[in-house]
Amino acid sequence: MISFIRFSILFIVLVLLQVLALDNISFYGYATPYLYIYFIIKLPIGINRYFLTLLGFILGLTIDMFCNTPGIAAAATTCVAFFRRPVQGLFFQQEDFDSYIPSVSAFGGNFIKYAVVYVFIHHAILLSVESFSYFNITNLLLKILTSTVLTSLLIFAIDCFSSNKKKV
Protein backbone atom coordinates (compact mmCIF):
# COMPACT_ATOMS: atom_id res chain seq x y z
CA MET A 1 0.00 0.00 0.00
CA ILE A 2 2.79 2.41 0.93
CA SER A 3 4.64 1.63 -2.27
CA PHE A 4 1.39 2.17 -4.21
CA ILE A 5 1.12 5.70 -2.80
CA ARG A 6 4.83 6.32 -3.36
CA PHE A 7 4.59 5.34 -7.01
CA SER A 8 1.43 7.39 -7.52
CA ILE A 9 3.25 10.45 -6.17
CA LEU A 10 6.28 9.67 -8.33
CA PHE A 11 3.95 9.44 -11.36
CA ILE A 12 2.33 12.83 -10.73
CA VAL A 13 5.61 14.57 -9.89
CA LEU A 14 7.36 13.21 -13.00
CA VAL A 15 4.48 14.16 -15.31
CA LEU A 16 4.27 17.70 -13.92
CA LEU A 17 8.04 18.11 -14.02
CA GLN A 18 8.07 16.93 -17.62
CA VAL A 19 5.26 19.07 -19.01
CA LEU A 20 5.94 22.23 -17.02
CA ALA A 21 9.74 22.36 -17.00
CA LEU A 22 11.70 19.75 -18.95
CA ASP A 23 9.68 20.00 -22.17
CA ASN A 24 10.83 23.60 -22.54
CA ILE A 25 14.51 22.62 -22.38
CA SER A 26 16.34 22.19 -25.65
CA PHE A 27 20.13 22.39 -25.51
CA TYR A 28 21.40 23.77 -28.83
CA GLY A 29 18.08 22.77 -30.38
CA TYR A 30 18.80 19.07 -29.89
CA ALA A 31 18.79 17.65 -26.37
CA THR A 32 15.49 17.51 -24.50
CA PRO A 33 15.28 15.35 -21.36
CA TYR A 34 12.34 12.92 -21.21
CA LEU A 35 12.60 12.11 -17.54
CA TYR A 36 9.14 10.55 -17.16
CA ILE A 37 10.60 7.23 -18.33
CA TYR A 38 12.25 7.05 -14.87
CA PHE A 39 8.85 5.92 -13.55
CA ILE A 40 8.94 2.74 -15.67
CA ILE A 41 12.60 2.14 -14.81
CA LYS A 42 11.88 2.26 -11.09
CA LEU A 43 8.78 0.02 -10.94
CA PRO A 44 9.23 -3.12 -8.81
CA ILE A 45 11.07 -5.98 -10.50
CA GLY A 46 8.47 -8.69 -10.03
CA ILE A 47 5.56 -6.62 -11.38
CA ASN A 48 2.93 -8.31 -13.56
CA ARG A 49 3.73 -7.85 -17.24
CA TYR A 50 0.17 -6.86 -18.24
CA PHE A 51 0.04 -4.28 -15.48
CA LEU A 52 3.47 -2.92 -16.44
CA THR A 53 2.46 -2.52 -20.10
CA LEU A 54 -0.80 -0.85 -19.09
CA LEU A 55 1.05 1.56 -16.78
CA GLY A 56 3.39 2.45 -19.65
CA PHE A 57 0.38 3.15 -21.85
CA ILE A 58 -1.31 5.36 -19.25
CA LEU A 59 1.90 7.28 -18.55
CA GLY A 60 2.48 7.93 -22.24
CA LEU A 61 -1.12 8.97 -22.80
CA THR A 62 -0.96 11.45 -19.90
CA ILE A 63 2.18 13.03 -21.36
CA ASP A 64 0.54 13.12 -24.80
CA MET A 65 -2.50 14.93 -23.48
CA PHE A 66 -0.36 17.79 -22.20
CA CYS A 67 2.08 17.95 -25.09
CA ASN A 68 -0.45 17.66 -27.96
CA THR A 69 1.31 14.64 -29.42
CA PRO A 70 -1.52 12.07 -29.37
CA GLY A 71 -0.19 8.54 -29.36
CA ILE A 72 3.50 9.27 -29.85
CA ALA A 73 4.72 9.14 -26.24
CA ALA A 74 2.17 6.40 -25.55
CA ALA A 75 3.53 4.22 -28.37
CA ALA A 76 7.12 4.60 -27.17
CA THR A 77 6.38 4.15 -23.46
CA THR A 78 4.11 1.12 -23.97
CA CYS A 79 6.80 -0.52 -26.06
CA VAL A 80 9.60 -0.05 -23.54
CA ALA A 81 7.33 -1.08 -20.68
CA PHE A 82 6.56 -4.35 -22.47
CA PHE A 83 10.23 -5.08 -23.20
CA ARG A 84 11.48 -4.15 -19.74
CA ARG A 85 12.00 -7.71 -18.56
CA PRO A 86 14.20 -8.78 -21.54
CA VAL A 87 16.35 -5.63 -21.18
CA GLN A 88 16.76 -6.31 -17.47
CA GLY A 89 17.67 -9.90 -18.30
CA LEU A 90 20.56 -8.64 -20.42
CA PHE A 91 22.26 -6.74 -17.63
CA PHE A 92 21.10 -8.01 -14.24
CA GLN A 93 22.73 -10.88 -12.34
CA GLN A 94 20.63 -13.78 -11.12
CA GLU A 95 20.58 -12.48 -7.55
CA ASP A 96 19.52 -9.00 -8.67
CA PHE A 97 16.07 -10.31 -9.49
CA ASP A 98 15.50 -11.07 -5.80
CA SER A 99 15.51 -7.42 -4.79
CA TYR A 100 12.45 -5.25 -5.02
CA ILE A 101 13.15 -1.95 -6.74
CA PRO A 102 16.05 -1.33 -9.16
CA SER A 103 18.45 1.38 -7.98
CA VAL A 104 22.07 2.49 -8.35
CA SER A 105 22.93 1.77 -4.73
CA ALA A 106 21.72 -1.85 -4.91
CA PHE A 107 22.91 -2.81 -8.41
CA GLY A 108 25.78 -0.42 -9.16
CA GLY A 109 27.09 -0.68 -12.72
CA ASN A 110 24.34 -3.05 -13.83
CA PHE A 111 21.71 -0.44 -13.12
CA ILE A 112 23.63 2.19 -15.08
CA LYS A 113 23.92 -0.05 -18.14
CA TYR A 114 20.26 -1.03 -17.88
CA ALA A 115 19.08 2.56 -17.53
CA VAL A 116 21.19 3.93 -20.41
CA VAL A 117 20.10 1.21 -22.84
CA TYR A 118 16.53 1.55 -21.70
CA VAL A 119 16.49 5.33 -22.12
CA PHE A 120 18.14 4.97 -25.53
CA ILE A 121 15.45 2.57 -26.78
CA HIS A 122 12.68 4.82 -25.54
CA HIS A 123 14.15 7.97 -27.09
CA ALA A 124 14.88 6.21 -30.37
CA ILE A 125 11.23 5.14 -30.74
CA LEU A 126 9.80 8.43 -29.48
CA LEU A 127 11.88 10.72 -31.68
CA SER A 128 11.66 8.49 -34.77
CA VAL A 129 7.87 8.39 -34.64
CA GLU A 130 7.78 12.12 -33.99
CA SER A 131 10.01 12.96 -36.95
CA PHE A 132 7.83 11.13 -39.49
CA SER A 133 6.91 14.47 -40.97
CA TYR A 134 10.43 15.84 -41.39
CA PHE A 135 12.81 13.08 -42.10
CA ASN A 136 16.36 14.27 -41.53
CA ILE A 137 18.57 11.40 -40.40
CA THR A 138 21.55 13.32 -38.97
CA ASN A 139 19.29 15.66 -37.09
CA LEU A 140 17.32 12.70 -35.74
CA LEU A 141 20.40 10.73 -34.61
CA LEU A 142 21.90 13.78 -32.92
CA LYS A 143 18.63 14.39 -31.11
CA ILE A 144 18.39 10.77 -29.93
CA LEU A 145 22.00 10.62 -28.69
CA THR A 146 22.13 14.00 -26.95
CA SER A 147 18.72 13.49 -25.35
CA THR A 148 19.74 10.02 -24.12
CA VAL A 149 22.85 11.47 -22.46
CA LEU A 150 20.86 14.25 -20.83
CA THR A 151 18.04 12.00 -19.55
CA SER A 152 20.52 9.39 -18.25
CA LEU A 153 22.51 12.01 -16.35
CA LEU A 154 19.32 13.32 -14.76
CA ILE A 155 18.23 9.79 -13.81
CA PHE A 156 21.56 9.02 -12.10
CA ALA A 157 21.54 12.33 -10.27
CA ILE A 158 18.04 11.70 -8.92
CA ASP A 159 18.69 8.04 -8.15
CA CYS A 160 21.92 8.68 -6.23
CA PHE A 161 20.26 11.51 -4.36
CA SER A 162 17.23 9.46 -3.31
CA SER A 163 19.21 6.37 -2.26
CA ASN A 164 21.70 8.41 -0.18
CA LYS A 165 18.84 9.92 1.73
CA LYS A 166 17.50 6.49 2.59
CA LYS A 167 20.81 5.36 4.13
CA VAL A 168 20.92 8.41 6.46
Added chain:
Amino acid sequence: MRNLIAFLIKNGAWFFFILLELVCFYLIFQFNSYQHSLYLNSSNEIAGRVYSVSGNVQSYFGLRRENQQLWAQNAELQQRVWYLQELMNTVTNDSINTNNAFIGDSAAYGKYNFIIARVIGNSVTKANNFITINKGTKAGIEAEMGVISEQGVVGIVREVSSNFAVIQPILNSKSFISCKIKNSNTPGTLIWDGVDYKYAELEGFPRHEKFAIGDSIITSGFSNIFPEGIFVGTVKDSEKESDDNFLTLKVTLGTDFATLSNVIVISNNQRKERIELEKKLEGKPKK
Protein backbone atom coordinates in the same frame (compact mmCIF):
# COMPACT_ATOMS: atom_id res chain seq x y z
CA MET B 1 -9.27 -25.62 -30.07
CA ARG B 2 -7.50 -26.38 -26.81
CA ASN B 3 -4.22 -25.63 -28.50
CA LEU B 4 -5.52 -22.30 -29.68
CA ILE B 5 -6.63 -21.31 -26.19
CA ALA B 6 -3.32 -22.43 -24.76
CA PHE B 7 -1.54 -20.39 -27.39
CA LEU B 8 -3.63 -17.32 -26.58
CA ILE B 9 -2.99 -17.68 -22.86
CA LYS B 10 0.71 -18.25 -23.34
CA ASN B 11 1.13 -15.22 -25.56
CA GLY B 12 -1.54 -13.07 -23.93
CA ALA B 13 0.94 -10.38 -22.96
CA TRP B 14 2.00 -10.04 -26.58
CA PHE B 15 -1.57 -9.63 -27.76
CA PHE B 16 -2.22 -7.08 -25.05
CA PHE B 17 0.92 -5.20 -26.06
CA ILE B 18 0.02 -5.22 -29.76
CA LEU B 19 -3.51 -4.05 -28.96
CA LEU B 20 -2.21 -1.06 -26.99
CA GLU B 21 0.29 -0.18 -29.72
CA LEU B 22 -2.52 -0.30 -32.28
CA VAL B 23 -4.48 2.15 -30.16
CA CYS B 24 -1.42 4.44 -30.06
CA PHE B 25 -0.91 4.37 -33.80
CA TYR B 26 -4.61 4.91 -34.36
CA LEU B 27 -4.29 8.09 -32.28
CA ILE B 28 -1.18 9.20 -34.17
CA PHE B 29 -2.83 8.85 -37.57
CA GLN B 30 -6.18 10.13 -36.41
CA PHE B 31 -4.49 13.35 -35.39
CA ASN B 32 -2.99 13.71 -38.83
CA SER B 33 -6.36 14.06 -40.47
CA TYR B 34 -7.43 17.65 -40.35
CA GLN B 35 -10.90 17.36 -38.88
CA HIS B 36 -10.73 15.41 -35.66
CA SER B 37 -12.93 15.64 -32.63
CA LEU B 38 -10.63 13.81 -30.26
CA TYR B 39 -10.49 15.35 -26.83
CA LEU B 40 -6.94 14.27 -26.16
CA ASN B 41 -5.21 17.63 -26.33
CA SER B 42 -4.31 20.47 -24.04
CA SER B 43 -7.53 22.40 -24.65
CA ASN B 44 -9.32 19.99 -22.30
CA GLU B 45 -10.11 21.07 -18.75
CA ILE B 46 -7.47 19.10 -16.82
CA ALA B 47 -4.49 20.04 -18.96
CA GLY B 48 -5.83 23.59 -19.38
CA ARG B 49 -6.13 24.15 -15.61
CA VAL B 50 -2.63 22.84 -14.91
CA TYR B 51 -1.15 25.02 -17.63
CA SER B 52 -3.10 28.08 -16.54
CA VAL B 53 -1.78 27.77 -12.95
CA SER B 54 1.79 27.44 -14.17
CA GLY B 55 1.21 30.25 -16.68
CA ASN B 56 0.01 32.49 -13.85
CA VAL B 57 3.26 31.93 -11.98
CA GLN B 58 5.45 32.27 -15.05
CA SER B 59 3.84 35.49 -16.20
CA TYR B 60 5.47 37.29 -13.25
CA PHE B 61 8.99 36.46 -14.41
CA GLY B 62 8.62 38.28 -17.72
CA LEU B 63 6.98 41.43 -16.39
CA ARG B 64 9.95 43.73 -16.86
CA ARG B 65 10.60 42.72 -20.47
CA GLU B 66 6.87 42.75 -21.21
CA ASN B 67 6.65 46.27 -19.82
CA GLN B 68 9.45 47.50 -22.01
CA GLN B 69 7.78 46.01 -25.06
CA LEU B 70 4.53 47.73 -24.17
CA TRP B 71 6.31 51.07 -23.82
CA ALA B 72 7.91 50.63 -27.21
CA GLN B 73 4.63 49.64 -28.79
CA ASN B 74 2.86 52.50 -27.09
CA ALA B 75 5.38 54.98 -28.46
CA GLU B 76 5.00 53.59 -31.93
CA LEU B 77 1.21 53.75 -31.80
CA GLN B 78 1.34 57.31 -30.48
CA GLN B 79 3.50 58.21 -33.41
CA ARG B 80 1.04 56.67 -35.79
CA VAL B 81 -1.85 58.57 -34.18
CA TRP B 82 0.01 61.84 -34.71
CA TYR B 83 0.79 60.94 -38.25
CA LEU B 84 -2.84 60.06 -38.98
CA GLN B 85 -4.05 63.20 -37.28
CA GLU B 86 -1.80 65.26 -39.46
CA LEU B 87 -2.96 63.38 -42.51
CA MET B 88 -6.57 63.96 -41.52
CA ASN B 89 -5.94 67.67 -41.07
CA THR B 90 -4.55 67.97 -44.54
CA VAL B 91 -7.32 65.85 -45.99
CA THR B 92 -10.21 67.67 -44.29
CA ASN B 93 -9.11 70.78 -46.12
CA ASP B 94 -10.48 69.15 -49.20
CA SER B 95 -13.81 67.57 -48.37
CA ILE B 96 -14.12 65.61 -51.60
CA ASN B 97 -10.85 63.83 -50.93
CA THR B 98 -11.94 62.93 -47.39
CA ASN B 99 -14.94 60.99 -48.56
CA ASN B 100 -12.96 59.05 -51.08
CA ALA B 101 -10.11 58.27 -48.69
CA PHE B 102 -12.19 56.83 -45.86
CA ILE B 103 -14.93 54.82 -47.46
CA GLY B 104 -12.56 52.10 -48.58
CA ASP B 105 -10.47 51.94 -45.42
CA SER B 106 -13.16 51.68 -42.77
CA ALA B 107 -14.84 48.86 -44.65
CA ALA B 108 -11.57 46.91 -44.76
CA TYR B 109 -10.79 47.19 -41.04
CA GLY B 110 -14.33 46.94 -39.73
CA LYS B 111 -14.54 43.28 -40.63
CA TYR B 112 -11.83 42.18 -38.18
CA ASN B 113 -12.18 41.85 -34.41
CA PHE B 114 -9.22 41.33 -32.10
CA ILE B 115 -9.21 39.14 -28.99
CA ILE B 116 -6.17 39.35 -26.69
CA ALA B 117 -5.17 36.14 -24.87
CA ARG B 118 -2.30 34.86 -22.73
CA VAL B 119 -0.09 31.92 -23.68
CA ILE B 120 -0.23 29.26 -20.97
CA GLY B 121 1.43 26.31 -22.72
CA ASN B 122 4.03 26.40 -25.45
CA SER B 123 6.71 24.27 -27.08
CA VAL B 124 9.38 24.90 -29.72
CA THR B 125 11.40 21.68 -29.45
CA LYS B 126 9.11 19.16 -31.14
CA ALA B 127 8.52 18.37 -34.79
CA ASN B 128 4.88 19.45 -34.39
CA ASN B 129 4.57 22.24 -31.86
CA PHE B 130 1.38 23.64 -30.33
CA ILE B 131 0.51 26.64 -28.16
CA THR B 132 -2.26 26.64 -25.55
CA ILE B 133 -3.97 29.96 -24.69
CA ASN B 134 -6.28 30.92 -21.84
CA LYS B 135 -9.37 31.89 -23.85
CA GLY B 136 -11.90 29.78 -25.74
CA THR B 137 -15.40 29.85 -27.19
CA LYS B 138 -16.62 31.99 -24.27
CA ALA B 139 -14.39 34.80 -25.52
CA GLY B 140 -15.58 34.27 -29.09
CA ILE B 141 -12.68 32.20 -30.37
CA GLU B 142 -13.41 29.61 -33.04
CA ALA B 143 -11.29 27.10 -34.93
CA GLU B 144 -9.49 28.39 -38.04
CA MET B 145 -8.98 31.91 -36.74
CA GLY B 146 -5.64 33.62 -37.35
CA VAL B 147 -3.33 34.39 -34.42
CA ILE B 148 -0.66 37.12 -34.34
CA SER B 149 1.56 38.74 -31.73
CA GLU B 150 2.93 42.27 -31.61
CA GLN B 151 6.04 40.87 -33.36
CA GLY B 152 4.31 39.12 -36.26
CA VAL B 153 2.27 36.11 -37.32
CA VAL B 154 1.96 33.22 -34.82
CA GLY B 155 -0.37 30.60 -36.31
CA ILE B 156 -3.94 29.35 -36.64
CA VAL B 157 -6.44 28.20 -33.98
CA ARG B 158 -6.85 24.44 -34.21
CA GLU B 159 -8.96 23.25 -31.25
CA VAL B 160 -11.26 25.20 -28.93
CA SER B 161 -12.94 24.34 -25.64
CA SER B 162 -15.05 26.72 -23.58
CA ASN B 163 -12.11 28.24 -21.70
CA PHE B 164 -9.01 27.26 -23.67
CA ALA B 165 -7.78 26.99 -27.23
CA VAL B 166 -4.88 25.24 -28.95
CA ILE B 167 -2.99 27.11 -31.67
CA GLN B 168 -1.04 25.43 -34.41
CA PRO B 169 1.92 27.80 -34.90
CA ILE B 170 4.15 28.21 -37.95
CA LEU B 171 6.45 25.73 -36.15
CA ASN B 172 4.36 22.72 -37.20
CA SER B 173 4.68 20.39 -40.16
CA LYS B 174 1.03 20.94 -41.05
CA SER B 175 1.19 24.73 -41.17
CA PHE B 176 1.15 26.38 -44.57
CA ILE B 177 0.73 30.15 -44.59
CA SER B 178 0.37 32.12 -47.78
CA CYS B 179 2.90 34.97 -47.80
CA LYS B 180 4.53 37.43 -50.15
CA ILE B 181 7.39 39.91 -50.20
CA LYS B 182 6.39 43.45 -49.34
CA ASN B 183 5.85 45.55 -52.47
CA SER B 184 5.38 42.51 -54.68
CA ASN B 185 2.29 40.46 -55.39
CA THR B 186 3.83 37.04 -56.01
CA PRO B 187 2.62 34.65 -53.30
CA GLY B 188 4.67 31.81 -51.81
CA THR B 189 3.97 29.28 -49.08
CA LEU B 190 5.64 29.57 -45.69
CA ILE B 191 6.58 26.22 -44.13
CA TRP B 192 8.85 25.07 -41.31
CA ASP B 193 11.69 22.58 -41.79
CA GLY B 194 11.50 21.26 -38.23
CA VAL B 195 15.01 22.26 -37.14
CA ASP B 196 15.33 25.75 -35.69
CA TYR B 197 12.42 27.72 -34.22
CA LYS B 198 13.93 31.02 -35.36
CA TYR B 199 13.72 30.28 -39.09
CA ALA B 200 11.14 29.11 -41.64
CA GLU B 201 11.17 28.73 -45.40
CA LEU B 202 9.20 30.45 -48.15
CA GLU B 203 8.76 27.93 -50.95
CA GLY B 204 7.88 28.38 -54.58
CA PHE B 205 9.28 31.86 -55.10
CA PRO B 206 9.74 32.51 -58.85
CA ARG B 207 13.35 33.09 -59.80
CA HIS B 208 12.74 36.07 -62.06
CA GLU B 209 11.09 37.99 -59.23
CA LYS B 210 13.35 40.60 -57.58
CA PHE B 211 14.12 40.61 -53.87
CA ALA B 212 16.96 41.57 -51.52
CA ILE B 213 18.31 40.02 -48.32
CA GLY B 214 16.55 41.75 -45.44
CA ASP B 215 13.26 42.36 -47.30
CA SER B 216 10.10 42.04 -45.22
CA ILE B 217 7.78 39.06 -45.72
CA ILE B 218 4.09 39.78 -45.09
CA THR B 219 0.85 37.79 -45.24
CA SER B 220 -0.78 37.78 -48.65
CA GLY B 221 -4.40 37.97 -47.50
CA PHE B 222 -5.45 35.37 -50.08
CA SER B 223 -6.74 32.98 -47.43
CA ASN B 224 -9.59 34.24 -45.30
CA ILE B 225 -7.60 33.73 -42.09
CA PHE B 226 -5.13 36.62 -42.00
CA PRO B 227 -5.69 40.13 -43.30
CA GLU B 228 -3.16 41.29 -45.86
CA GLY B 229 0.08 42.91 -44.76
CA ILE B 230 0.80 41.36 -41.36
CA PHE B 231 4.53 41.08 -40.73
CA VAL B 232 5.94 37.52 -40.83
CA GLY B 233 9.73 37.93 -40.95
CA THR B 234 12.67 39.02 -43.06
CA VAL B 235 14.58 37.28 -45.86
CA LYS B 236 17.86 35.82 -44.65
CA ASP B 237 19.08 33.70 -47.51
CA SER B 238 17.95 31.98 -50.70
CA GLU B 239 18.65 28.67 -52.38
CA LYS B 240 17.66 26.97 -55.61
CA GLU B 241 14.95 24.35 -55.65
CA SER B 242 15.25 21.14 -57.64
CA ASP B 243 13.15 22.86 -60.27
CA ASP B 244 15.35 25.66 -61.61
CA ASN B 245 12.54 28.17 -61.97
CA PHE B 246 11.85 28.54 -58.28
CA LEU B 247 13.76 29.62 -55.19
CA THR B 248 13.34 28.76 -51.53
CA LEU B 249 13.87 31.76 -49.28
CA LYS B 250 15.09 31.30 -45.73
CA VAL B 251 13.06 33.57 -43.48
CA THR B 252 14.02 34.91 -40.05
CA LEU B 253 10.70 34.80 -38.18
CA GLY B 254 9.59 38.04 -36.56
CA THR B 255 7.87 36.26 -33.66
CA ASP B 256 10.14 34.90 -30.95
CA PHE B 257 8.22 31.71 -30.18
CA ALA B 258 10.43 30.73 -27.25
CA THR B 259 9.40 33.75 -25.17
CA LEU B 260 5.89 34.30 -26.53
CA SER B 261 3.52 35.39 -23.75
CA ASN B 262 0.60 37.33 -25.25
CA VAL B 263 -1.17 36.77 -28.54
CA ILE B 264 -3.96 38.45 -30.51
CA VAL B 265 -6.64 36.26 -32.11
CA ILE B 266 -8.19 37.76 -35.25
CA SER B 267 -11.82 37.01 -35.96
CA ASN B 268 -13.05 37.82 -39.43
CA ASN B 269 -16.74 38.78 -39.51
CA GLN B 270 -17.07 38.10 -43.19
CA ARG B 271 -15.34 34.74 -43.19
CA LYS B 272 -18.53 32.64 -43.06
CA GLU B 273 -20.04 34.64 -45.87
CA ARG B 274 -16.96 34.13 -48.01
CA ILE B 275 -16.79 30.38 -47.35
CA GLU B 276 -20.47 29.97 -48.19
CA LEU B 277 -19.97 31.88 -51.40
CA GLU B 278 -17.01 29.74 -52.38
CA LYS B 279 -18.88 26.55 -51.49
CA LYS B 280 -21.74 27.52 -53.78
CA LEU B 281 -19.28 27.73 -56.62
CA GLU B 282 -17.80 24.29 -55.83
CA GLY B 283 -21.26 22.73 -55.61
CA LYS B 284 -22.20 23.80 -59.12
CA PRO B 285 -21.57 21.20 -61.80
CA LYS B 286 -18.96 22.26 -64.29
CA LYS B 287 -20.12 22.70 -67.84
